[in-house]
Amino acid sequence: MNGKVIYADNNATTCVAPEVFEAMRSYLCENYGNPSSIYTFGGKLAADIEAARRHVADLLGASYRNNLGQATEIIFTSCGTESDNAAIRSALQTRNDRHKIVTSKLEHPAILNLCRELEREGYTVETVGVDGQGRLNMDELERAVDSDTAVVSLMWANNEIGNIFPVEAAAKIAHRHGALFHTDAVQAVGKVPIRLDESEIDMLSLSGHKLHAPKGVGVLYVRRGIRFRPFIIGGHQEKGRRGGTENVAGIVGLGKACELALAGMDAEIRYVAMLRDRLEAKISASVPQIRINGDMEHRLPNTSSISFEYIEGEAILLRLDQRGICASSGSACTTGSLEPSHVLRAMGLPYTAAHGTLRFSFSRYNTVEEVDEIAEYLPGVIAALRAMSPYWKA
Amino acid sequence: MWDYNDKVMDHFLNPRNVGEVKNPDGTGEVGNVSCGDALKLTFKLDGNGRISEAKFKTFGCASAIASSSVLTELIIGKTLEEASKITNKDIVARLGELPEEKLHCSVMGMEALQAAIADYRGVKAADAAGDHEGRVVCKCFGVTDVKIRRVIRENNIKTVAEVTNYCKAGGACSSCLDDIQKILDEELHRKKTADAGKSEPGFAAWPVVRKVVKVQEVIDREIVPMLEKDGGSMELVDIVGATVRVRLQGRCSGCPSSGVTLKNLVEDKLREFVSPDIMVENV
Structure with missing residues (x-):
């Protein structure tokens, strides 16, 4: 490796934007007070948190403000996973006459493993399937939701293939049966326009580090009027809805990141889609026997899932790593689990393809030159590994 | 991220003896695509009955490729009698180390070698390994109780997690873990009795x-x-x-x-x- 890194794994995490870092800087060493304190040095920070809260609400299209001008639908948490746990647990506690959760087979482990735990606790879980393009089976969803359903939780966009689920339609189905609707929007926020004011979505999770804020800060949006029970119980912070001293620097950083995302969204969507399409066109032209996965009409602009048949993903990634190229794989071998990605399997992707699936995900910090370098280097790696594969017939 | 040592990375990035031997004396194919790894080993003997040429083709991760590569190095120059004594432990030793979760890659190397030798001797490979006999315990990876027992004995395994590391059984949906535990308990009990048998009354x-x-x-x-x-x-x-x-x-x-x-x-x-x-x- 020559030290240069081509980072094409922005669905895993993103760099902290320079503007975000600048905004955060003073909150670490200088303005380090506790926002709950009575004196100005600490107490003034509460106003900065409220400013960040409004930026988050603006990005989500949530215009409600209380009489103090606070965007109280926004609760700061530590990460997307905490937000997901808080949302589902709260729904089950506030709808305690209902015992069922409906979700999908493509969810992130933050939801799927939580659901598995809830099953052990006695709840019923139904996971709705998808078709070969990873599109949600809406008939199955209709059948799954009933009067015993406390909450329907569906991801807004899938991390591996980028599919965008019809969350609005799903929210309507949930409400028709009196259930709450939560969406894990960790991959969607900042990448697609969101207007919660015009939506029936009750709760939404997001994670800072997916949109150029630091790791360690997330948000749970809870629509006003929806009853909420805290997941982390402690002090009075976040109006008693999330105990624990505020991560002031992280929250300020997230506010800044949301401000940047909103201002640049249209341009960023066009730009990353151009990068993604350029990569897919070049790889399609230079590498035989590939498949591009997902719902081509409804997917994130930055995400590309490509299967290279008859070879294994970890081997591809480690060879790309030699050139400093960072991507991820749906292969089992990269994670230590032995099965390929649950997403690709739910789509019914053949094993020959699932093991050799790579995900490239771009951000506004990627360049055309980087895409071209990936497109130039990758075919040689694929050819070398295929030459080694007992299944490959040239 | 896996912490592969330099030797593993070297054999992964510069694998030795890739390909297929023309008109091989023995061919061994193990694994399958659904499991995520597969290995085809071919060899040729010289006039003295020594392996003069050995090549591999592997579908799998870095450690599967590296295991296959050192396997060919280990067997070239050996008689079949000598080669048949090579185990997955020799493969791991030659590589220095493999992550625990990747030990099944070295087992695959040993199995391919056994299958290739059996093929030369005219025994059907699958029967030789015995892996298709018995009852399928792990449905995700098609691992039978016979194979699980063999892996337990050969590697002196004490935990279910080790069983998974060595042969993948139980590594996917995990619904067979209880079953594997039962088999493991039986094997451990059997071993204990056998050990005790050594000091049985005169x-x-x-x-x-x-x-x-x-x-x-x-x-x-x-x-x-x-x-x-x-x-x-x-x-x-x-x-x-x-x-x-x-x-x-x-x-x-x-x-x-x-x-x-x-x-x-x-x-x-x-x-x-x-x-x-x-x-x-x-x-």
Whole structure:
């Protein structure tokens, strides 16, 4: 490796934007007070948190403000996973006459493993399937939701293939049966326009580090009027809805990141889609026997899932790593689990393809030159590994 | 991220002996695409019965490719007899180390070698490994109880997690973990009993019937045929404590070397096949 890194794994995490870092800087060493304190040095920070809260609400299209001008639908948490746990647990506690959760087979482990735990606790879980393009089976969803359903939780966009689920339609189905609707929007926020004011979505999770804020800060949006029970119980912070001293620097950083995302969204969507399409066109032209996965009409602009048949993903990634190229794989071998990605399997992707699936995900910090370098280097790696594969017939 | 050592990375990035040997003497194919790894090993013997050429094709991760590459290095120049003694432990030793979760890659190398040797010897590969016999325990990876027991014995495995590391069983949906635990418990129990068996009561304390049956069996099978070659024979007279009394017959009776025969043949065979405690007397 020559030290240069081509980072094409922005669905895993993103760099902290320079503007975000600048905004955060003073909150670490200088303005380090506790926002709950009575004196100005600490107490003034509460106003900065409220400013960040409004930026988050603006990005989500949530215009409600209380009489103090606070965007109280926004609760700061530590990460997307905490937000997901808080949302589902709260729904089950506030709808305690209902015992069922409906979700999908493509969810992130933050939801799927939580659901598995809830099953052990006695709840019923139904996971709705998808078709070969990873599109949600809406008939199955209709059948799954009933009067015993406390909450329907569906991801807004899938991390591996980028599919965008019809969350609005799903929210309507949930409400028709009196259930709450939560969406894990960790991959969607900042990448697609969101207007919660015009939506029936009750709760939404997001994670800072997916949109150029630091790791360690997330948000749970809870629509006003929806009853909420805290997941982390402690002090009075976040109006008693999330105990624990505020991560002031992280929250300020997230506010800044949301401000940047909103201002640049249209341009960023066009730009990353151009990068993604350029990569897919070049790889399609230079590498035989590939498949591009997902719902081509409804997917994130930055995400590309490509299967290279008859070879294994970890081997591809480690060879790309030699050139400093960072991507991820749906292969089992990269994670230590032995099965390929649950997403690709739910789509019914053949094993020959699932093991050799790579995900490239771009951000506004990627360049055309980087895409071209990936497109130039990758075919040689694929050819070398295929030459080694007992299944490959040239 | 895996922490592969330099040796593994070297064999992954610069694999030795990739391809297929033309007109191979033996071919071994193991694994399958649904499991995420597969290996095809081919070799050719020279005039002296040594492996002169060995090549591999592998579908799998870095450690699968590296394991295959060192496997070819390990077997080239060896006779089939020598090669058949190579195990997954030799592959791991040659690589220095593999992450625990990747040990199944080295097992795959050993299995491909066994299959290729079996192929040369004209045995059907799958039957040779015995992996398709028995009951499928892990449905995700198609692993049978026979294979699980073999892996447990060969690698002295103590936990279910190790079983998964060595043969993948239980590594996907995990619904068979209880079943694997049961098999493991049986194997551990069996081993414990076998170990205990080594210090079982001495021959003198055996029930008489068992003594007689065992000793007679070995006399008929191992000893008499040897004596008959020289025109002699022998019969069992009595067993007292750990002493087996026999009567040498035919040319053996009165033979000057009958004392040597008694010690070197009769006593040795009985000690080998029945119990090391045995002493023999001619009456």
